[in-house]
Amino acid sequence: MFSDTDLYAEKLAQAQQELKEGELWLIATRENLEHPEPALSLLSGAHLTWDTFFLLSRHKATAIAGRFDAPSIEAPWQVQIYDEDYTALLRSEVAAHSPQRILLDYSPNNPMMDGLSHGMYLKLKAALPEAEFGSAAEFLGGLRSAKTPAEQARIKAAVEMAEAHLEELSAHLHLGWSELQAMEYLHERLREEGLEPAWGWNGCPNISFGRMPSHAGATEKRLEPGMLIHTDYGVRMRGYCSDLQRVYYWPRPGEGVPEEVTRAFPVVRRAIDRAAEQLRPGVKGYEVDAVARATITDAGYPEYKYATGHNLGRATHDGGTLLGPRWPRYGQSPEGRVREDEVYTLELGVMLEGLGYVGLEEDVVVRPNGAEWLSRRQEAVYCLEP
Amino acid sequence: MFSDTDLYAEKLAQAQQELKEGELWLIATRENLEHPEPALSLLSGAHLTWDTFFLLSRHKATAIAGRFDAPSIEAPWQVQIYDEDYTALLRSEVAAHSPQRILLDYSPNNPMMDGLSHGMYLKLKAALPEAEFGSAAEFLGGLRSAKTPAEQARIKAAVEMAEAHLEELSAHLHLGWSELQAMEYLHERLREEGLEPAWGWNGCPNISFGRMPSHAGATEKRLEPGMLIHTDYGVRMRGYCSDLQRVYYWPRPGEGVPEEVTRAFPVVRRAIDRAAEQLRPGVKGYEVDAVARATITDAGYPEYKYATGHNLGRATHDGGTLLGPRWPRYGQSPEGRVREDEVYTLELGVMLEGLGYVGLEEDVVVRPNGAEWLSRRQEAVYCLEP
Numbered sequence: 001m002f003s004d005t006d007l008y009a010e011k012l013a014q015a016q017q018e019l020k021e022g023e024l025w026l027i028a029t030r031e032n033l034e035h036p037e038p039a040l041s042l043l044s045g046a047h048l049t050w051d052t053f054f055l056l057s058r059h060k061a062t063a064i065a066g067r068f069d070a071p072s073i074e075a076p077w078q079v080q081i082y083d084e085d086y087t088a089l090l091r092s093e094v095a096a097h098s099p100q101r102i103l104l105d106y107s108p109n110n111p112m113m114d115g116l117s118h119g120m121y122l123k124l125k126a127a128l129p130e131a132e133f134g135s136a137a138e139f140l141g142g143l144r145s146a147k148t149p150a151e152q153a154r155i156k157a158a159v160e161m162a163e164a165h166l167e168e169l170s171a172h173l174h175l176g177w178s179e180l181q182a183m184e185y186l187h188e189r190l191r192e193e194g195l196e197p198a199w200g201w202n203g204c205p206n207i208s209f210g211r212m213p214s215h216a217g218a219t220e221k222r223l224e225p226g227m228l229i230h231t232d233y234g235v236r237m238r239g240y241c242s243d244l245q246r247v248y249y250w251p252r253p254g255e256g257v258p259e260e261v262t263r264a265f266p267v268v269r270r271a272i273d274r275a276a277e278q279l280r281p282g283v284k285g286y287e288v289d290a291v292a293r294a295t296i297t298d299a300g301y302p303e304y305k306y307a308t309g310h311n312l313g314r315a316t317h318d319g320g321t322l323l324g325p326r327w328p329r330y331g332q333s334p335e336g337r338v339r340e341d342e343v344y345t346l347e348l349g350v351m352l353e354g355l356g357y358v359g360l361e362e363d364v365v366v367r368p369n370g371a372e373w374l375s376r377r378q379e380a381v382y383c384l385e386p
Numbered sequence: 387m388f389s390d391t392d393l394y395a396e397k398l399a400q401a402q403q404e405l406k407e408g409e410l411w412l413i414a415t416r417e418n419l420e421h422p423e424p425a426l427s428l429l430s431g432a433h434l435t436w437d438t439f440f441l442l443s444r445h446k447a448t449a450i451a452g453r454f455d456a457p458s459i460e461a462p463w464q465v466q467i468y469d470e471d472y473t474a475l476l477r478s479e480v481a482a483h484s485p486q487r488i489l490l491d492y493s494p495n496n497p498m499m500d501g502l503s504h505g506m507y508l509k510l511k512a513a514l515p516e517a518e519f520g521s522a523a524e525f526l527g528g529l530r531s532a533k534t535p536a537e538q539a540r541i542k543a544a545v546e547m548a549e550a551h552l553e554e555l556s557a558h559l560h561l562g563w564s565e566l567q568a569m570e571y572l573h574e575r576l577r578e579e580g581l582e583p584a585w586g587w588n589g590c591p592n593i594s595f596g597r598m599p600s601h602a603g604a605t606e607k608r609l610e611p612g613m614l615i616h617t618d619y620g621v622r623m624r625g626y627c628s629d630l631q632r633v634y635y636w637p638r639p640g641e642g643v644p645e646e647v648t649r650a651f652p653v654v655r656r657a658i659d660r661a662a663e664q665l666r667p668g669v670k671g672y673e674v675d676a677v678a679r680a681t682i683t684d685a686g687y688p689e690y691k692y693a694t695g696h697n698l699g700r701a702t703h704d705g706g707t708l709l710g711p712r713w714p715r716y717g718q719s720p721e722g723r724v725r726e727d728e729v730y731t732l733e734l735g736v737m738l739e740g741l742g743y744v745g746l747e748e749d750v751v752v753r754p755n756g757a758e759w760l761s762r763r764q765e766a767v768y769c770l771e772p
Contacts, residue, residue: 031497033586034424034701047589049601049703051715066715067691071602072589083691085714106504108512111417118492118507119500126494200419203433203458215435216457305453305469315420317435328471329437329452 002150004045004239008074010148011042012061018143019058024099025136027054028120037115039105039140041239041314046072051123053090057097064089087127094128102128103136109331112144112319113137145311145320146341152365154240155312155343158198159363159374162235162242165189170248173229173384179207179218186233198234198241199316205233210356225252228261228356229384230349234316241316243345244375245361248382257383264301264350264358265381271295272346272360275308275323276371279338279346279364285321286334292348293325301350307334309344312363318343342366343374388536390431390625394460396534397428398447404529405444410485411522413440414506423501425491425526427625427700432458437509439476443483450475473513480514488514489522495717498530498705499523531697531706532727538751540626541698541729544584545749545760548621548628551575556634559615559770565593565604572619584620584627585702591619596742611638614647614742615770616735620702627702629731630761631747634768643769650687650736650744651767657681658732658746661694661709662757665724665732665750671707672720678734679711687736693720695730698749704729728752729760 002010019025029037032048040046040054050066054077063070063077070081080089094102106121107113113136124133147155165186172185186205190197197204203217210227223229227250234243247265249257275292289308297303307324310317321336323344338344344366349359360378364371388396405411415423416437426432426440436452440463449456449463450472456465466475480488492507493499499522510519533541551572558571572591576583583590589603596613609615613636620629633651635643661678675694683689693710696703707722709730724730730752735745746764750757 031701031703033589034422034703035497035501036421038420045588047586047601047603068599068601071600082715083713087714104504106508108505108509110505111421111503114503114505115421116504117497117500118490118502118504119494119496121504121507122492123494200433202431203419213454214457215433215454217433315417317417317420327469328473329468 002153005074007148007150008043008045009076010150011143012056012076014146014148015043015056015143016058016061018139019056021058022100023057023103023139024094024097024101025056025103025139026094026124027105028052028116028124030120035117037105038112038315038319039115039136039144042144044074044077046074048072051086051120053086053093055093055097057099060097062093062096064093090127094131102131102133103139104133105136105140107135107137109333110137110141110319112315112317113140141320141336142339144313144318146339147313147343147365151240151313152341152343154238155242155363156374158235158237158240158242159244161193161195161237162233162244163376165235166231166233166244166246169231170246170382170384173223173248175223175225175250177223178220179209180220182207183218190235196236198236198243205231207231208357212351212357213359223250225250226355228352228358230357230359232359232361239314241312241314242363243312243316243361244363245347245349245359246378247358247360248384250384257381258355260352261355261358261381264352267296267299267301268349268358268360269378271348272362275346276364279323279344279366279371281338281340281366281368283338284334285323285336285338286326288323288338289325289334292346296348296350304348308348309346312343312345338366340366340368388539391460393534393536394429394431395462396536397529398442398462400532400534401429401442401529402444402447404525405442407444408486409443409489409525410480410483410487411442411489411525412480412510413491414438414502414510416506421503423491424498424701425501425522425530428530430460430463432460434458437472437506439472439479441479441483443485446483448479448482450479476513480517488517488519489525490519491522491526493521493523495719496523496527496705498701498703499526527706527722528725530699530704532725533699533729533751537626537699538727538729540624541628541749542760544621544623544626544628545630547579547581547623548619548630549762551621552617552619552630552632555617556632556768556770559609559634561609561611561636564606564608565595566606568593569604576621582622584622584629591617593617594743598737598743599745609636611636612741614738614744616743616745618745618747625700627698627700628749629698629702629747630749631733631735631745632764633744633746634770636770643767644741646738647741647744647767650738653682653685653687654735654744654746655764657734658748661732662750665709665730665752665757667724667726667752667754669724670720671709671722671724672712674709674724675711675720678732682734682736690734694734695732698729698731724752726752726754
């Protein structure tokens with residue numbers, strides 16, 4: 001397996017390759033435990049308290065750090081240390097890169113490309129009054145989204161771990177369990193492995209018995225016969241996430257899966273197929289969304305109120321191109337083009353009143369000729385036998 | 387004990403009291419698991435994915451949230467839900483507060499008051515082109531620093547837990563242990579209690595055998611006779627942190643604590659005494675720092691390269707007034723005035739070449755008449771008997 005050091009080195013080489021001549025990428029951060037800089041996490045595991053600057057151009061990687069932070073910054077970053085003031089150092093180090101354009105981590109559209117705080121932005125403006133700043137979002141979206149081999153291997157491992165946990169859950173579910181108990185069952189699996197849930201202990205897994213899921217997560221609601229069991233779950237393993245939705249049904253005594261469910265499931269599955277067929281290098285995010293969305297509405301189901309897919313990586317919502325509709329709240333994200341080596345979720349569903357949510361989510365990586373499944377697809381609504 | 391709900395309610399009431407008539411405090415955040423908003427954490431445990439806005443004025447607390455995020459926002463926030471676009475809703479909700487001034491969470495000086503990303507700032511400017519924005523830092527510094535009774539109780543409990551763990555460590559340390567082994571010993575204590583280290587698993591505790599500590603933390607260096615053992619450790623318990631430094635000595639066979647150590651320790655302790663005597667409501671941060679710093683240099687030791695103390699709370703470095711020198715890199719933080727109910731660390735030390743670091747750190751709360759110790763003070767360099 002790849003070590004963290006290998007992974008950071010691989011990503012740094014990718015970043016230098018994707019930067020253009022004359023571009024300087026400047027990451028400005030501090031107290032990165034309380035306030036992580038999502039772009040820095042791609043390149044370094046450093047723990048930083050004081051103001052710290054990472055300067056990357058095609059041929060040079062330098063950092064400016066406070067004395068006590070400097071030792072936590074790994075090679076190949078060449079670290080300059082300050083005690084009282086870094087202004088002169090910052091100016092001279094920026095000049096040493098002779099940049100024509102300085103890219104900063106801000107983006108109205110993408111939280112993962114928006115790691116620069118407004119206060120640090122004001123500090124940079126004051127320290128470098130002549131500098132021409134621009135958003136790093138386009139470059140960073142590409143860097144973050146196109147996964148290196150080490151990153152793909154880690155995501156695949158996180159997918160397999162989540163699948164194993166979900167299989168165990170489906171074998172152990174009991175009538176009368178609350179959603180919170182099912183959640184706790186998966187949390188125990190995570191603790192056994194020393195892992196974390198992909199999107200926090202409070203909301204992951206998101207378990208819904210006989211109802212529409214919400215980001216508020218699992219509740220005291222108890223499992224009864226005649227309910228759909230919906231799980232939205234992912235594992236964060238060695239820094240990378242998986243994100244899967246599965247759906248099960250607990251039948252009433254002597255009954256099978258209701259016809260409404262067996263009618264809805266193939267539509268949901270087909271909508272994901274359509275999205276996967278559409279997902280290839282060069283296509284725009286909203287074009288992938290549109291085919292999946294139309295499959296649902298053409299079948300007479302209501303339109304779902306979210307995007308069909310998002311990038312998956314260090315974060316569950318890893319930024320970059322969104323496979324989403326052109327709604328104002330998504331900004332420019334659905335306009336991006338899909339690229340090779342990007343990893344996406346494909347997720348959507350149909351709410352059946354009185355039964356629950358028929359929702360699926362699979363994880364795929366984009367190859368030159370199209371999508372490759374990272375997850376083992378769900379083939380049918382699994383009926384849990386008492 | 388106070389519940390989280392009580393604690394959020396107490397802090398929200400404090401915020402409304404400290405806001406002036408006509409002021410609207412506007413928190414804008416999203417994906418707050420990957421990118422936490424340190425100010426929002428004071429008021430709500432909500433987990434948010436989409437763009438979310440919290441609007442607080444003296445008599446009104448409203449929030450605007452995406453459909454799936456809304457259920458995780460607790461009362462008394464009145465939540466308005468959006469699906470596709472929030473611009474009109476944001477405008478009307480801001481207008482409903484009739485603000486003369488809108489305060490945003492940005493600050494060049496204080497990372498904990500700098501939770502607004504530059505990208506979200508640009509979005510606010512675009513959505514509210516007429517609005518007059520200002521920094522919330524002054525208000526927020528006061529709010530964050532002045533701890534409510536529930537917050538003080540939690541910090542005190544975190545201090546006591548860290549003290550108990552350090553006592554256990556000092557009783558179990560072995561010659562030949564590496565710094566990393568000592569770290570692992572404390573990590574086991576944390577895991578047993580289901581707690582987290584105050585500033586992350588990688589850097590907390592920071593253990594140094596016979597050397598100057600750095601933020602890079604513990605190493606493979608092994609404990610030998612004739613070394614000072616320095617620990618910098620804190621516990622994060624129910625959301626609040628402690629932060630303590632202790633120093634021990636492992637004697638050479640047949641020898642006691644070297645004279646250099648017994649000479650330095652009282653100077654370090656006296657410098658902390660002086661800072662504590664100076665620490666009372668109304669004094670400026672740099673004035674507290676100056677008396678401690680002068681105690682060290684007057685005794686002929688080199689000046690330490692960091693601040694004498696910082697606020698302690700949800701974060702180890704909790705922002706607000708810094709008990710630090712007027713160095714450019716500290717910006718305006720040392721100019722702040724100390725206020726009642728603030729909780730500070732007092733920390734400093736002296737490096738003794740060939741022996742290690744004689745460093746102490748205590749935690750105090752500011753009362754009307756001066757500092758009250760939250761930690762049991764270290765009285766002497768504890769000599770660890772083989």
